[in-house]
Amino acid sequence: MTTVKSSSIGYPRIGEKREWKKALEKFWKGASTEAELLAETKALRLDGLRKQQEKGIDLIPVGDFSLYDHVLDTSIMFGVVPERFLTTDEESALETYFAVARGSKNAIASEMTKWFNTNYHYIVPELNEITPILKENRPLAFYKEAKEELGIEGKPVLLGPATFLKLGKGYAEEDFSILLKKFLPLYIQVLQELQEAGVQWVQVDEPIFGKSLTKEDISLIRQVYVAINEAVPGIKLILQTYFETVDCYEELVNFPVAAIGLDFVHGDTLPLLSQYGFPENKVLAAGVIDGRNVWRADLEKKLGLLEAIQLYVDKERIIVQPSCSLQHVPVTKRSEETLNPILQDALSFADEKLEEVVALVKGLQGGEEQIATELKASKQSIDNLNSSKYRQSPVSENGAEQLSANRSLPFSERIIEQREVLQLPLLPTTTIGSLPQTAEVRQQRSKWRKGDITGGEYEQFIQHEIKKWIEIQEEIGLDVLVHGEFERTDMVEYFGEKLNGFEVTKFGWVQSYGSRCVKPPLICGDVSFDKPMTIKESVYAQSLTEKKVKGMLTGPVTILNWSFVRDGIPRFDVLNQIALALRHEIEELEKNNITVIQVDEPALREGLPLSRDKWEDYLHAAVYSFKLATASVQNSTQIHTHMCYSDFKDIFDAISGLDADVISIETSRSHGDLISTFEANTYDKEIGLGVYDIHSPRVPSKEEIKGNIDRALKTIPANQFWINPDCGLKTRQEPETIAALQLMVEAAKEVREEQLVKQG
Structure with a gap:
């Protein structure tokens, strides 16, 4: 009988109830030892492997687990540690590892940015003037662990050389080939040691192929894989791509590797098979189950897709798998007992997706009769959802077309009105929105949700926190204040609990950063x-307070990109539905005399398709939805927005097109890189480039903050510049937050005086 294999590309590392997070934070607080942390996380890692084994997955990934970030793991493995961390007094290699990610008392953390078009953040490798060395064969250690502990013949996962280097910084584009040559011997050594240990399959992740690469890049990367094949001919490599259709399909499928992994969910991959075929000497790892969304697969359609693939690839050369690592979805839906049964049945988290993969293998192997029960259950769950209350209250599709998506005056005219009303000083100071949520805040919210305290008691507590922090902000001397968002669990989930068309889960967690x-x-x-x-x-x-307090909302693009979005209708239609709902809220804020309103869009750049051919449509839709949400306010009402770590040069025109009066950008870890974007482009609105990093548990010095301000002012006129931290302060401790904000305000006042003297 023909054998079709099942595979998993990666499994969530956080545990069903975020046990991984709790173990990490306990260690960071000094409440557990390094040995205890490693023991707890090993148990989680083995549990994930065991579940994949029990579900019948043939190729189980090992080495996809991480204590923080898999890109950072690769940097550490190859000795890519910035010099500033090598001179610190960290006590162990693990302390150095966390210092690179989170910063330390002696060194600023490495930059963090989005992993392609997801909400996962990776630590950017700093590749300037390095001599890489193999410090530890990490995939080999995890392979041995899985084999010795569970008898699993695992599939080691390795971040590929092209992707690792393309995600790094600190080198000129023309030096890419030099770096490839430096890292090639190390990759060969890793693979040789894996082969010597008996490894059969290795997954080499190269999602960079979902982006547009030059012909020169493709040629250079091919040479690397030719060299690897010559040096380690006996090992079977799966060159794994995901998140997008591969532009250079013809070239990629002819790389000298045993298998090519392609995403058949995101993008349009099947026509490439039809047009160009697939090599007869290779295996196709077909990503047919959506690894980034949580809806149950229509197994009949998926089986049809696999049968279509068989027209070009023999059955015995197909591996069935998710479209990408399952780290982007929650672990299991079995804990979601409080959801409506119809909705719960229509969901598929990581564990359930693996079951779908195994079912499809059986179907491909023996036909529909082999999985008749699974096919029936899949169809029934989808039909039940489509006929349920969730799909029976259609929003008018004409709503957006009847409304203006433009402010009544251009920015150059309305900013005059706003400055007259607001009466803010030069270089005004503010924060991004959220303030520290202490253990007490979380405890009170939990008590309220459980019914241990009344709604009135909870509201009184929230008001106490708001009052306390309004007083703190006034004492610090901030110019525009925030209420602190103490009532909010999360900037998207909070709105999901209040808008029609949403439901929230109890344990549907995914990792964002750290x-x-x-x-x-x-x-x-x-x-x-x-x-x-x-x-x-x-x-x-x-x-x-007499000072202005910002109204705080999450923008339509971010709500869309940070939600699990329904299937069956275009995403841009859902986007405009969200924008219209937010427009109502913004108008309510303005009616209640809240005239500085921040509509955050940290996920705007994140959602940019990997393929440049799709950028224009996405950016047009993103800009339109933001303007649709914000355009109805008076000219004197000031609209702010906020964005997170991203490569902003790609979307500079879209940022300006949002027509927000003030934008703040999370940039302290890459301050110089972002400012260079503004040096090369003219930005005519007001802007705040984050002047200190809130993701590191450290208080910056005043000199450090002033340095960031001064650098920005070389490019951005002082009358356009706001001073703020680079992101919300929800995860920080109260003492460090107060200390850092005090220094920020002091630095702002000193620079303000200097600017006023210059201006005469």
């Missing part, structure tokens, strides 16, 4: 405004 996990809400129906969501807290905060 130990930070988020719980994306489910967009399961048409989205619409129900009732005011932020008015009560904003109005209360504004009543406590």
Whole structure:
């Protein structure tokens, strides 16, 4: 009988109830030892492997687990550690590892940015003037562990050389070939040692092929794989791509590797097989189960897709797998007992997706009769959802077309009105929105949700926190204040709980960065405004001070990109539904005299398709939805927005096109890189480039903050520049937050005086 293999590309590392996060944070607080941390995380790692083994996965990934980030793991493995961390007094290699990611008292953390078009963040390798060396064969250690502990003949996972280097910084583009030559012997050594240990299959992740590469790059990368094949001819490599259709398909499928992994969910890969075929001497690892969304697969359609693939690839040369690592979805839906049964049945998290993969292998192997039960259950769950209340309250599709998506005056004219009303000093100071959420805040929210305290008692507690922090902000001397968002669990989930068309899970966590996990809400129906969501807290905060308090909302693009979005209708239609709902809320804020309103879009750049051919449509839709949400306010009302770590030069025109009066950008770890974008382009609105990094548990010096301000002012006129931290302060401790903000305000005042003297 023909054998079809099943495979997993990667498994969530965080545990069903975020046990990984808790273990990490306990260690960082000094409440556990290094040995205890490693023991706890090993147990989690083995549990994930065991589950994949029990579900019948043939090729189980090993080495995809991480204590922080898999790109950082690769840097450490190859000795790519910035010199500033080698001169610190860290006590162990693990302390150095975390210092690179989080910073230390002696060194600023390495830059962090988005992993392609996902909400996962990686630590950017610093590749300037390095001499790489293999410090530890990490995939080999995990392979041996899986084999010795569980008897699993695992598939080691290795971040490929092209992707690793393309994701790095600190070198000129023309030096890419030089770096490839430096790292090639190390990759060969890793693979030789794996082969000597008896490894059969190795997954080499090269998602960079989902982006547009030059012909020269493709040629250079091919030479690397030719050299690897010559040096380690006996090992079977799966060159794994994901997140997008491969532009250079013809060249890639002829690389000298045993298998090519392609994404058949995101992008349009099947026509490439039809047009160009597939080599007869290679295996196709077909990513047919969506690794980035949580809806149950229509197994009949997926089986049809695999049968279509068989027209070009023999059955015995197909591996069935998810489209990408399952780290982008929650672990299991079995804990979601509180969800509506119809909705719960329609979900598929990581564990369930593996079951879908195994079912498809059986179907491909023996036909539909082999999985008749699974096919029936799949169809029934989808039909039940489509006929449920979630899909029976359609929003008017004409709503957006009847409304203006443009402010009534251009920025150059309305900023005059705003400055007259706001009366802010030169270089005004503010924060991004959230303030520290202490253990007490989380405990009180938990008590309220469990019914241990009343809604009135919880509201009183929230007001106490708002009042306390309004007073702190006034004492520090900030110019524009925030209410602190103490009532919010998460900047997207909070709105998901209040808008029609959403549901929220209890344990649907995914990793965002480090130990930070988020719980994306489910967009399961048409989205619409129900009732005011932020008015009560904003109005209360504004009543406590003469200074302006910002209304705080999450923007439509970010709500879309950080949710699990319904299938069946175009994503841009869902986007406009969200924008219309937010427009209602913004108008309510303005009616209640909240006239500085921040609509955050940290995920705008993240959602940019990897293929440049799709950029224009996406950016047009993103800009339109933001303007649709914000355009109805008075000219004197000031609209702010905020964005996170990204390569902003790619979307500079779109940032300006949002027509926000003020934009703040998270940039302190890559301050110089971002400012160079503004040196090369003229930006005519107001802007705040984050002047210190909030993701590191350290208080910056005043000199460090002033240095960042001064660098920005060489490019951005002082009357356009705001001073703020680079992101929200929710995850920081109160003492460090207060200390850092005090230094920020002091630095701002000193630079302000210097600027006023210059201006005469």
